[in-house]
Amino acid sequence: MLYEWSLMTKRYVLRYIRVPALVVFSILQPIMFVVLFRYVFGGAIVVRTSNYVSYLMPGIIAQTAAFGSIATAVGLAEDFQGGMIDRFRSMPVSTSSVLVGRLVTDTLRNIFIVLVMIVVGYLVGFRFMNGIVPAVGMAAMAVLFGLSISCISALIGMKLRDPEAVQSFGLIWLFPLTFVSAAFVPVYTMPGWLQGIAKANPVTIVIDSMRSMALGGPLSRTTFESLAWLIGICVVFLPIAIRQFRRVS
Amino acid sequence: MSGEIAIAVEDVSKSFGKTEALKRVSFQAMTGKVLGLLGPNGAGKTTAVRILTTLIPLDSGNATIQGINVSAHGAQIRKIIGLAGQYAAVDEYLTGRENLELVGGLYHLARKEARSRSKELLFKFDLEDAADRQVKTYSGGMRRRLDLAASLVNRPPVLFLDEPTTGLDPRSRIGLWDSIRSLVSEGMTVLLTTQYLEEADQLCDNLVVIDHGQVIANGTPDELKTSLGGDLIEFSVIKRELSQHAAEVVAKFALSAPTFESESGQITLRPVGDGTHSLANLVRALDESGIAIAGLALRRPSLDEVFLSLTGNSPDEANGN
Incomplete structure (x- = not known):
């Protein structure tokens, strides 16, 4: 099974290497967001705890990791539509191989993108203020966040099986999920009813923990809560997604 | 080997919602022969292939390949079949060689064996020159040949070809027919679906004509022609x-x-x-x-005319062509 996973991973990684545009464009968009929020909106947003760019970067990094999961969904939908999955399903291949290969590849891609985004952050004034280990922890949390969202996206991709539908649907649920959170603005600046939603949003919990690790703050509780959420999502969605492999559309 | 039943389908039914795709369909394919499932689009041919290749479950009836029950022992079936579907199911961004080696790896061939088997198949299907090019540069005919090659990596005794030549130009079609003939000469059992009567006539030892999910005739191409009345x-x-x-x-x-x-x-x-x-x-x-x-x-009447008289419409009309 491990061998099948590595073969599938190799297949998807080769695609990214041969079509670098796929990765380049998924980096350009968040860079645009950084510029937009740092220089266009940023002046109007005041946060109490730190300067805005330091506040912003963990949020944008998390959002980028989450949006990267659209590639998971689209990639799987393409495989279904193009007949690749039928080929694999007619072979003695384990049900998890395609999905695991896809998730490993997208996690590798997310590691790369998170690192690029940290560099971009440094260029526009972001600094880690809490030491190297928590900084690595923040990056790891972002990658784990990406993986857990990818597990949900994988299920969507394998259910809908139409790349275009999956693409639009990905944006529809990821936009509110990431924007109605502490990603870009402090929750207390929102109207009361929205604050309730934003506070309960696990994305806020994940980003709070990332900020604590990057900038200093209450570490243990948010980190524990965040890990619980992310691991919980993986544990729930991964088996359901794996089961889709043999399910008929 | 010949004279044995390789594929047996008995009273198989399958519905998708209210649509009855197959209604108590029965047929048999003999070892080392080519059985053609002939019928217009939507007749149920692909459904039959998908059931036999374990992609979808049947609702009722019984299907076996080399005596192994398709519904009960899917994992075993997958080891003895090859499938080349309607789409050329090959990875665009991998080279031809990488595609075949990937499939070989997934069959758990040793790396060396996967490599030599790929080389052999690339040669056999005249893809050596293009072996190290990404598939996205391939023509339609080359993709189909690679797809067919991929379905043979594991040397399956039973091969399923779902409309193997749909969308190919006449030259590529004839090339693919030659490939299929040479496989059969090596003793492989082939079940192919087609809506082209000429293809059925050229390749198949036996034909099962399906329309609206039912078998409406079967026999050798000659028998079917004769049955029309000489x-x-x-x-x-x-x-x-x-x-x-x-x-x-x-x-x-x-x-x-x-x-x-x-x-x-x-x-x-x-x-x-x-x-x-x-x-x-x-x-x-x-x-x-x-x-x-x-x-x-x-x-003699052409299979076209046989088909016309059996289904009441020509396959072209049924396609809306």
């Missing part, structure tokens, strides 16, 4: 304006009213009794009426 006489007359009259003159030699095709001027009839004898009578009758014949032929 020979046909086809002729045209020099003076086109006399065609109608000619058809009336020869009507007494025909089982049913002769058909007249205004564009080609061709008059076709199914003769009563012996074809050769009727031919002589027909020529004499026309001669006596002073009608000069332009062309005359006695021939």
Whole structure:
């Protein structure tokens, strides 16, 4: 099974290497967001705890990791539509191989993108203020966040099986999920009813923990809560997604 | 080996919602032979293939491949079958060689074996020159050949080809037919679906004609042609304006009213009794009426005509072409 996973991973990684545009464009968009929020909106947003760019970067990094999961969904939908999955399903291949290969590849891609985004952050004034280990922890949390969202996206991709539908649907649920959170603005600046939603949003919990690790703050509780959420999502969605492999559309 | 049943389908039914895709379908494929499932689009051919290749479950009935039950032992079935589907299911961004080695790896061939098997198949399917190019640069015919090669990596004794030549140009089609023939000569059992009668006629030892989810005929291509009622006489007359009259003159030699095709001027009839004898009578009758014949032929009906008479519409009409 491990061998099948590595073969599938190799297949998807080769695609990214041969079509670098796929990765380049998924980096350009968040860079645009950084510029937009740092220089266009940023002046109007005041946060109490730190300067805005330091506040912003963990949020944008998390959002980028989450949006990267659209590639998971689209990639799987393409495989279904193009007949690749039928080929694999007619072979003695384990049900998890395609999905695991896809998730490993997208996690590798997310590691790369998170690192690029940290560099971009440094260029526009972001600094880690809490030491190297928590900084690595923040990056790891972002990658784990990406993986857990990818597990949900994988299920969507394998259910809908139409790349275009999956693409639009990905944006529809990821936009509110990431924007109605502490990603870009402090929750207390929102109207009361929205604050309730934003506070309960696990994305806020994940980003709070990332900020604590990057900038200093209450570490243990948010980190524990965040890990619980992310691991919980993986544990729930991964088996359901794996089961889709043999399910008929 | 031959004479054994490789694929047995008994009373298999399958519905998708309210649509009955297969209604108590039964057929058998013999080891080392090519069985063709022939029918228009939507007849249920692909559904049958998907059931046999474990992609979808059947609702009722029984299907076995080499005696192994398809529903109960999917994992075992997958080890002995190859499938080349309607889409060329190959990875665009991998090279031809990488595609085959990936498939070999997934069959758990040792790396060295996967490599040599890929090389062998690339050679066999005339893809050596393109082996290290990404598949996205391949032509339609090359993709299909690679797809077929991928389905053979594991040397499956039973091969399923779902419309293997749909969308190919005539030259690629004939090339693929040659490939399929050579596989059969090595003893492989092939089940192929097609909507092309010519393809069925060229490749298949036995045919099962499916329409609206039901088997409406089966037999060898020759048997099916004969079942239509033997020979046909086809002729045209020099003076086109006399065609109608000619058809009336020869009507007494025909089982049913002769058909007249205004564009080609061709008059076709199914003769009563012996074809050769009727031919002589027909020529004499026309001669006596002073009608000069332009062309005359006695021939077996084409599978097209068999299909037409079985389904009530030609496969082209059924496709909306």
